[in-house]
Amino acid sequence: xxxxxxxxxxxxxxxxxxxxxxGAGISAESGISTFxxxxxxxxxxxxxxxATPEAFAANPSRVYDFYNARRAQLGTVEPNEGHRAxxxxxxxxxxxFSLITQNVDDLHERAGAGRVLHMxxxxxxxxxxxxxxxxxWKEELSLADACGSxxxxxRPHIVWFGEIPFHLEKDIPAACNGCRVFFSxxxxxxxxxxxxxxxxxxxxxxxxxxxxxxxxxxxxxFELQLEGPAGEVLPALADELESQSGC
Ligand code: BV8
Ligand code: ZN
Numbered sequence: 001x002x003x004x005x006x007x008x009x010x011x012x013x014x015x016x017x018x019x020x021x022x023g024a025g026i027s028a029e030s031g032i033s034t035f036x037x038x039x040x041x042x043x044x045x046x047x048x049x050x051a052t053p054e055a056f057a058a059n060p061s062r063v064y065d066f067y068n069a070r071r072a073q074l075g076t077v078e079p080n081e082g083h084r085a086x087x088x089x090x091x092x093x094x095x096x097f098s099l100i101t102q103n104v105d106d107l108h109e110r111a112g113a114g115r116v117l118h119m120x121x122x123x124x125x126x127x128x129x130x131x132x133x134x135x136x137w138k139e140e141l142s143l144a145d146a147c148g149s150x151x152x153x154x155r156p157h158i159v160w161f162g163e164i165p166f167h168l169e170k171d172i173p174a175a176c177n178g179c180r181v182f183f184s185x186x187x188x189x190x191x192x193x194x195x196x197x198x199x200x201x202x203x204x205x206x207x208x209x210x211x212x213x214x215x216x217x218x219x220x221x222f223e224l225q226l227e228g229p230a231g232e233v234l235p236a237l238a239d240e241l242e243s244q245s246g247c
Contacts, residue, residue, distance in 0.1 A: 004209075004224055005240035008181055011207035016180030018093045020086060021100040021197055025186020025212060027107055029080040029231040032073065036188050041070075051160045060143055067156040068140045071123050074105050075138070082185070083111035085234035090114060092241055098175035100167070102187060102194050104158055117172060119165040119194060125157035165193065176200055184222070185211040186230050198222070211237075 012018050024034035024041075034040050049055050050066040090097045090113060099116050101108060104123040108116045126137035126145070130152025137154070145154045159165050176182070182201040189195040198208045202221040210216065211233050215225035226233045 001226075001236050001240045002244075004226060005237060005244050007207065007224060008209065008237075009241065009244055011181045012093065012096075013180060015096060017096045017098070017175070017178055018089070018181045018183075019098045019100065019175045019179045019201070020089070020183040020185060021102065021187065021194065022086075022108070022185045023102045023187025023194075025188075026082045026086075026230045027077075027080075027103055027105055028186065029082060029229060030077045030107055032070075032077055032105060032107075034186075034188075036190065047161055051158075052162055053160055054162075056155060056160070063156070064140075064142050067123065067158065068142075070104075071138065071140075074123055077105075077107070079107040079111035080231045082230035082234045083107050083113070085230075085238040086185075087112040088238040088242065089234075092238075092245060092247060098171075100172060100175060100194075100197070102191065117167045117175070119159070119167050119172065121156070121158035121166065123156070123158070126154045127157040128152040129155050168193065172197070178204070179206045182206050182208045183211060184208065185234070187212075189216070189219075 028034050035042050045066050050063050056063045086099065099108060099113055101116055101118055102120050104121050106124055124136060124138050125134050126141055127134045128147035128150060131147060131150045133147055133149050134157050141154060141156060147154055176197055179201045182198055184198050198221050202208045207224065208222050209224040209226065210222035211226045211230055213229060215227045217225065
């Protein structure tokens with residue numbers, strides 16, 4: 001981990017941008033199942049039945065139920081050491097640090113993260129299908145719920161497949177352009193455009209670091225691979241980065 005930290009600090013330099021993208025793997029140790037691991041979310045709930053606008057139009061109750069179950073579970077779990085280690089990196093790199101997540105849980109925020117770019121939406125928010133008003137929503141959501149401003153139907157504030165992710169116009173390009181170190185943590189790299197961000201940074205000469213239970217050695221984009229559970233790898237990396245930075 002010493003060498004990895006040294007390479008990361010050299011690449012980051014004095015003012016280089018450091019950006020992280022996380023996926024379901026960083027919340028796995030908190031007890032939230034991932035999508036594609038065995039027994040994952042999509043096994044019992046195929047994408048086309050619960051995570052597309054067509055599914056919501058065809059069978060809204062099935063979609064509401066899927067997100068109600070996940071919203072209820074979120075209230076019973078806590079952030080883990082991986083989430084907390086990323087807050088240490090945020091403090092170490094300051095303004096030049098950005099956190100993008102594909103996750104819809106609030107565990108980064110509950111661990112103390114300052115600014116989280118939820119590119120696939122948030123489980124604890126609902127959106128009006130008519131006026132697009134977004135409100136905090138922590139309880140069950142159903143067909144009976146109506147928008148407080150226009151009485152339109154409320155849907156989960158989640159980016160479904162075929163829908164355009166959030167923050168693609170400004171914040172995500174700002175986090176990736178000129179980025180010197182890009183961490184891809186706990187994601188299978190299957191879903192685009194999220195999975196394409198590391199390639200953009202790599203093509204521009206940034207150092208891409210993969211943190212995963214099973215890293216992808218064949219993937220030329222990731223020059224550095226830290227294999228293991230994020231809840232163990234990230235705290236060890238944060239220790240090294242802090243000590244080599246003299247913190
Ligand atoms: C878009 C919200 C156009 C829902 C999600 C064909 C037809 C239609 C579309 C497409 C197509 N081909 C490609 C597409 C595009 C499509 C896509 O990529 N599909 C894939 C399936 C092929 N993408 C879209 O539709 C996107 N929109 O393209 O719009 C556009 C775009 C730009 C500009 C103009 C137009 C929208 C995609 C968003 C979908 N919504 N989430 C919900 O959460 O219910 S995606 C969903 O899967 C999650 O949000 C998550 O982000 C995503 C990826 O999953 P991961 O996070 O990577 O999780 P996974 O289980 O896969 O992997 C976990 C990893 O963790 C594993 O590697 C594992 O080893 C590791 N791990 C496990 N434990 C640990 C660990 N690592 C470390 N420590 C541990 N302890
Ligand atoms: Zn409305």
